[in-house]
Amino acid sequence: MPRKEFVKLIEQNVWTLDRLADKLRLDRVETTGYPRQLMSILVRLHQGGRARLKDIARREHVSAPNLCAAFRKLERDGLVIRSIDEDDRRNTWYSVSDDGAAKAVLAMDLFRAGVEKVFAHISREDEARLTDAMRVMKEILQKVELNNA
Numbered sequence: 001m002p003r004k005e006f007v008k009l010i011e012q013n014v015w016t017l018d019r020l021a022d023k024l025r026l027d028r029v030e031t032t033g034y035p036r037q038l039m040s041i042l043v044r045l046h047q048g049g050r051a052r053l054k055d056i057a058r059r060e061h062v063s064a065p066n067l068c069a070a071f072r073k074l075e076r077d078g079l080v081i082r083s084i085d086e087d088d089r090r091n092t093w094y095s096v097s098d099d100g101a102a103k104a105v106l107a108m109d110l111f112r113a114g115v116e117k118v119f120a121h122i123s124r125e126d127e128a129r130l131t132d133a134m135r136v137m138k139e140i141l142q143k144v145e146l147n148n149a
Contacts, residue, residue, distance in 0.1 A: 024114035031110055032103060037062075038070055039107045042079060042096065046104035050095040052085070079103055 032039055041060055045051060053071070057064045071094060074080040079100035085091035096104060119127065 020118055023118060024111055032107055034103075038074060039103075041067075041070060042074060042100055043104045043107050045080065045094060046096045046101055050093050053092045053094060056094065074100065 034042075037060075041056065044059070045056065051059075053064055053067060057067045060067065062070075071080060071082065075082050077099075078097055081095050081097050083093045083095075085093055122130070
């Protein structure tokens with residue numbers, strides 16, 4: 001029986017976090033001038049470092065041709081740098097330019113400010129409880145991720 005409650009709580013929390021994330025995304029789009037998906041790709045590339053197109057496509061759940069179009073725009077705007085793998089010319093590597101890094105940092109700052117705003121009215125006690133719960137959740141989710149890699 002506890003497994004049913006666990007699954008239901010995961011479902012409810014995912015939907016709640018998704019609704020909160022939607023609110024946070026709106027500010028980033030309005031301020032950066034880029035659609036949410038492009039900013040998400042840019043931020044994740046900034047955080048993770050240089051990556052191959054096929055790896056980014058798999059991570060973002062986007063087809064490589066669609067991702068290529070997104071990267072063409074980001075490259076044209078000077079936010080990413082594209083390079084061909086000298087060892088295997090079929091592979092294309094992408095990395096964030098200095099301008100792209102600045103835009104990614106701006107998006108992350110906007111996200112953090114949004115989180116502050118969304119949670120501004122919770123009590124210190126609730127914040128501490130939620131922080132402790134999220135530490136435990138992060139630890140467990142990392143184990144789950146490793147087991148499912």
